[in-house]
Amino acid sequence: MDVALELADEYLFDSIYAKLVPAHTSVNGTALDDLVATSAWARDYDLRICLTIMCLVTVGGWFFYLSAATFSYFVLFDHEYMNHPKFLKNQVRLEIDCAVKAVPGFASLTVPWFWGEVKGYSLLYEGLPTSVLGWAYMVATVPLFLLFTDCGIYWIHRYLHHPLLYKRLHKPHHKWIVPTPFASHAFHPLDGYAQSVPYHLFVYLFPMQKWLYIGMFIFVNIWTVMIHDGNFVSRSTIINTSAHHAVHHLYFNFNYGQYFTFWDRLGGSHREPTEEQYNDELRNSKKTWAQQAQDAESIEGEVLGNKKKIN
Template identity: 65%
Template structure:
């Protein structure tokens, strides 16, 4: 993030802030604000990062989700009885309004990175060991963050948190790609914490970290895209995540099925998820809708009993 911020300052923010600071203030050499509003000012860094992450989040979300919606998503899915009226518009509104909240909560992590408090490093590896470590950082990052997301996601299904934070995302029982970022801001932030935490605990090349951060968002869109091609039992595919949205209490993982298997929350997709003819059959859709309603009613009953 430090390099990204450096280029943004050089090409955008230096000129922008110079225009925003009143001329009379800038001309007054004794003005503490004018003197201290420099690149290393934490408030300026926070504002700049918030602007970049918000605008970048909007752009990436709308671009990737739109591409997936028009070129990958199975539009027959929209005939499902659990696909809401005007759902795509509602998903977009939810995501666009939530992204600034994600960004604001994320700012302290990035400010820490910019000021050298993380384990991110720069430079080109100088030997084979360095290159091997760089390559190994990818599966290590995925393994660590998948573990963290699994538990964050599973805790968000606890009755005390689900209704307040995670239920807005499960409004999309049959999601489109635009549901990928349609969260409550705190929900989305909690599931992003493992990514930031990794950068503070494990050394990782900063540009690889930026790449993985982009990949994470791409993957989030992809598992909501309705493409059920992969039949993997190891990877948490789109079909696995479709099961999660339909039946709520299964497949909490992000990339792999490992933690769900160990946590006894794995549910392998069936032919009705993989076979397009079955998946879009009205009888199958109706049964899925009934099952989803039954599970939701049972969960609400359990929550009420725990609250008593």
Template identity: 55%
Template sequence: MKHPLFIKKQVKQEIQLGSAAVFWMSFPTVAVFYLEIKGHSKLHDMYQGSLGLSGVLLSIVGFLLFTDTCIYWIHRCMHHKAIYKYLHKQHHKFKIPTPFASHAFHPVDGFLQSLPYHLYPFIFPLSKMVYLSLFVFVNIWTISIHDGDYRIPGILIHIVNGAAHHVDHHLYFNYNYGQYFTLWDRLGGSYHYPSALMGKGPHDDIQKLE
């Protein structure tokens, strides 16, 4: 909160925007869930799965890779000049995000970026319990990459898109669009090694000022 780019009453604004977004996003989300419980998806009970533990693990990996790929391209499209100012700009108002910024989106922007989570079980078989667990996980992950804690095990720095990577996305705009991994940023030419891990991050700026 000491950083020059941390805006006045930012947390209050993040909470207000996030609360409104979650409210409006809940309507299309419930509609999709309704289709799922009515049997229009490929969700199944755990005991109906025929692949056992290996099948569960494979579905988790598939879910993460599928959603990471889709979200990368949806997120990148949100930065197109024809769309950005109408939708995604609200989220980028927060250059130094807090965990409350994790859901502070325009409702349409937020739902579009959550759409891959809903699409996956309509395309691929998935256990209901695994789906629920992953849905909780992705919300926790979204909070974690906005939490300002830039520590990440060294071996994972070039693989996992953590808070250190994502704060650079907020600061420098055209980098690190990924959700969990850095794969698509590398393939798409948008990867940026975290400034916070080079002694040039927000905490370092504060130390210099002090």
């Protein structure tokens, strides 16, 4: 984030802040802002840093979400699935609207984490290792990051399914029982933020090379889109694939993990995808869809504490 801030200030925000909060120092009776456009808020002023970070994360979030989800939607997503009875009218537009409105909320809540990184309070480091042990540790931080964040997200996600939290925070994301890639970031802002906390927390607990961290941060956002792409190719029993996450959206109380099935297996919440997901003919069968719709309504009723009677 420090590099992004420096570039953003150089090419954009220096001039913006000079206009919004101009300096009024004078030199020999001539206003300094008449000579050189400067701001009363220096680059290291905390409020300026926080506002700039919020702008960068918001605009960057919109750009990344819309570009990645659009690519996935048109290239990978099975559009036949949009005929499912639980697919909502104008759902794609609703997903995009929900996500676009939520991103500024995500951004504002994550500002303290990024501010801490810029100020040097995290354990991010620059440069490359100079020893074999250093290289070994740097490489090891990749699986460590995935394992740590997978554990954190599993438990946060699982508790978001508690009726009290589900009704208030997580239900908007489960509005998309048959999600498209545009549902990937269509959360309540507090829900999306809660599930992002392990990503930020990691670099305050474990040293990590900053460019590697940026790479992992990009990867996890791509992964979030991928598990909503409806492209059920992989039959892995270890990786939490898009098929596993489709089961989660349909049946609610299963497959809370982000990358792996380990925590779901340990916590008794694992449900292996079946031919309902993997077999094209069965997956797009109206009979299958009808049963899924009935089961989804029944299970959500149980989650909300008002079990519905299905005829």
